[in-house]
Amino acid sequence: MIRRLIPHPLLSIVLALVWLGLVNTVTLGNLLLGAFLGLVVPMFTAPYWPNRPKLRRPLVAARYILIVLWDIIVANVQIAWIILFKRNADFRSHWINIPLELHSPEAITVLAGTITMTPGTVSAMLSADGRSILVHCLHTEDPDHERDRIKQRYEQLLKEVFA
Secondary structure (H helix, E strand, O other), rough: OOOOOOOOOHHHHHHHHHHHHHHOOOOOOHHHHHHHHHHHHHHHHHHHOOOOOOOHHHHHHHHHHHHHHHHHHHHHHEEEEHHHHHHHHHHOOOEEEEEOOOOOOHHHHHHHHHHHHOOOOOEEEEOOOEEEEEEOOOOOHHHHHHHHHHHHHHHHHHHHHHO
């Protein structure tokens, strides 16, 4: 009974918190509306998620989020340095093909989003068979090192989270 009323508890909490963040005022009315949205939206969308992924290791997911946030900060500084102090002729842009060991569409989506959120890289295309992703790097001296870094830093943790 509870599972039918609250089919996705984490999503319910996130929706309520996002609502409070959007209205930017914590009042009883906003709390009630956030709770209502947090309960109703997952209830109505549950049929569209028949095989939703399970978060197997939430602490690894938290570690992944912290690593991504740190990498975004570092990449912002690096990109600012590149833009301010490198000449256009010195840019070393590369297209990098990253073979994937991930199989879950959700995990691949998180990886592609992570790559795109990190300044200086953009995930451009997923292969038709879902086994590799094409990434554009604004500047790298060693494309192989960049590929290995993405696989080790992000893909390994996502394999643990979505295993």
